[in-house]
Amino acid sequence: MTSDYNKNLWNAVLAELEEKVSNRHHSLWFQNTELISYSKDLLTISVENEFIQQRILENHKQDIVDAVFKCCGDQPELELIIREENKEEQGFFDFEEKANAYWQQEGAKEFPAVHANIEAVKQRIQLNDLYTFDNFVVGPSNQLAHAAALAVANKPGETYNPLFMYGAVGLGKTHLLQAICHNILSASEKHNIVYLSCEEFINQFITSVEHGNVEGFRQTFRYIDILVIDDIHFLANKERTQEEFFHVFNMFYNAHKQIILSSDSPPSEIPELRERLVSRFKWGLVSQVDVPTFETRVAIVKKKSRLKGTPFNDSVCQYVSENIVSNIRELEGAINHLLALSDLHKQNITIEFAQQHLKEVIIPEETMIQLPLIMNVVAKEFNVTIADLQSKKRHKSIVVPRQAGMYLAKKLTNYSLLEIANFFGKRDHTTVLHAVEKIKDLRKQDKDLHEKLVDIEYKISGTDSHE
Numbered sequence: 280m281t282s283d284y285n286k287n288l289w290n291a292v293l294a295e296l297e298e299k300v301s302n303r304h305h306s307l308w309f310q311n312t313e314l315i316s317y318s319k320d321l322l323t324i325s326v327e328n329e330f331i332q333q334r335i336l337e338n339h340k341q342d343i344v345d346a347v348f349k350c351c352g353d354q355p356e357l358e359l360i361i362r363e364e365n366k367e368e369q370g371f372f373d374f375e376e377k378a379n380a381y382w383q384q385e386g387a388k389e390f391p392a393v394h395a396n397i398e399a400v401k402q403r404i405q406l407n408d409l410y411t412f413d414n415f416v417v418g419p420s421n422q423l424a425h426a427a428a429l430a431v432a433n434k435p436g437e438t439y440n441p442l443f444m445y446g447a448v449g450l451g452k453t454h455l456l457q458a459i460c461h462n463i464l465s466a467s468e469k470h471n472i473v474y475l476s477c478e479e480f481i482n483q484f485i486t487s488v489e490h491g492n493v494e495g496f497r498q499t500f501r502y503i504d505i506l507v508i509d510d511i512h513f514l515a516n517k518e519r520t521q522e523e524f525f526h527v528f529n530m531f532y533n534a535h536k537q538i539i540l541s542s543d544s545p546p547s548e549i550p551e552l553r554e555r556l557v558s559r560f561k562w563g564l565v566s567q568v569d570v571p572t573f574e575t576r577v578a579i580v581k582k583k584s585r586l587k588g589t590p591f592n593d594s595v596c597q598y599v600s601e602n603i604v605s606n607i608r609e610l611e612g613a614i615n616h617l618l619a620l621s622d623l624h625k626q627n628i629t630i631e632f633a634q635q636h637l638k639e640v641i642i643p644e645e646t647m648i649q650l651p652l653i654m655n656v657v658a659k660e661f662n663v664t665i666a667d668l669q670s671k672k673r674h675k676s677i678v679v680p681r682q683a684g685m686y687l688a689k690k691l692t693n694y695s696l697l698e699i700a701n702f703f704g705k706r707d708h709t710t711v712l713h714a715v716e717k718i719k720d721l722r723k724q725d726k727d728l729h730e731k732l733v734d735i736e737y738k739i740s741g742t743d744s745h746e
């Protein structure tokens with residue numbers, strides 16, 4: 280067929296469509312469409328972007344088929360493709376502009392910017408290809424969480440809703456969350472999954488407040504089938520966002536749409552979390568991801584080293600697993616460390632090689648500075664009690680020593696943020712991050728504090744604590 284024929288045919292179809300489609304829709308959706316190819320079996324039309332593609336498919340597919348039939352007596356399948364040159368440039372704002380224009384004309388009954396947001400979120404999902412069920416080692420510490428994740432991945436919205444997974448840092452929660460997303464997406468690309476960190480959810484909400492568009496933010500979630508939020512404990516103390524999340528949660532739950540959440544602690548231990556959210560988070564299944572056993576760690580080292588192209592032998596796997604106990608991210612760090620050094624020195628990773636080089640990342644338990652020692656010295660030097668340091672007291676005379684203790688614990692030990700937080704009576708690992716930043720700042724401004732920290736560090740480890 281010549282391009283003139285295509286052009287004429289499409290003009291005729293568009294004219295037919297004018298009968299069926301309101302002027303407003305006609306110019307919004309069909310203005311920049313083009314007939315790319317035509318046979319009696321397939322009609323291919325190009326459109327500007329995915330938003331328009333979706334609107335036409337949802338609302339006007341049959342209109343087009345009917346119009347084509349009227350024009351030439353054929354009933355081809357309809358295919359809408361996005362114009363090649365637009366694919367790259369098409370960003371969120373492009374979609375949003377269109378969607379907002381449409382919405383303004385349509386009135387408030389629908390908010391198509393959701394499509395824009397879905398696209399934006401999809402672009403951001405960026406799942407890690409390695410975080411699949413196949414690459415996840417199952418052991419007693421994560422068996423239930425893994426089984427629940429698989430069940431949800433196979434039947435979203437039908438088994439455990441919400442699925443709430445919690446555990447300390449680096450134990451595989453994100454891996455499982457993403458494995459669910461991979462599975463659902465590979466079964467059907469039709470599912471609109473949104474995978475957000477809690478911080479992203481909070482930021483998006485704040486932006487919508489700033490732009491006076493909270494309703495739009497809410498409506499965004501109406502078009503999503505599966506909502507996955509990592510690190511939901513960041514909702515702690517954020518009252519307005521909790522309120523908003525409550526609405527979003529209800530919308531999903533009532534529509535039998537799947538909600539999947541991860542957190543560093545169980546719902547009832549997330550500080551300052553509204554009771555109605557706590558109870559909702561428990562409606563489905565709350566499942567812990569715990570510290571892996573020795574055998575699981577060995578299996579993880581085997582699998583990870585194989586995936587990285589250099590399988591470690593049994594004795595190396597065991598050595599690494601005996602020495603790195605509480606965090607799989609650190610286990611992976613040790614594997615990477617050995618791989619990098621073996622590459623650098625052009626040596627095989629034998630047990631001797633591992634013993635020699637892992638010294639740099641492993642601190643033997645007996646020589647590791649222990650948290651009670653730090654607590655004792657800090658309490659003495661700041662003239663407070665250990666009970667004060669572990670209390671919830673918020674007076675400055677207690678808060679600064681407590682933050683100094685966390686700061687030193689982070690600096691001088693290998694304990695995880697959560698372990699340090701727990702030791703100082705806190706539940707959230709971000710408290711430690713905050714304390715570290717705070718003390719770093721304070722010691723720059725406060726000479727006395729700086730000197731006290733130098734002194735304490737010397738007493739703890741015999742070294743200076745200059746930043």
Ligand SMILES: Nc1ncnc2c1ncn2[C@@H]1O[C@H](COP(=O)(O)OP(=O)(O)OP(=O)(O)O)[C@@H](O)[C@H]1O
Pocket residue numbers: 410414415416417421446447448449450451452453454455543579607608611
């Ligand atoms: N059971 C497992 N099998 C294989 N790899 C695992 C397993 N558990 C964790 N990992 C790996 O450990 C690393 C850290 O896991 P992940 O990021 O999922 O932890 P997390 O619990 O989400 O931590 P955080 O709370 O810090 O976000 C990842 O590389 C992940 O692939």
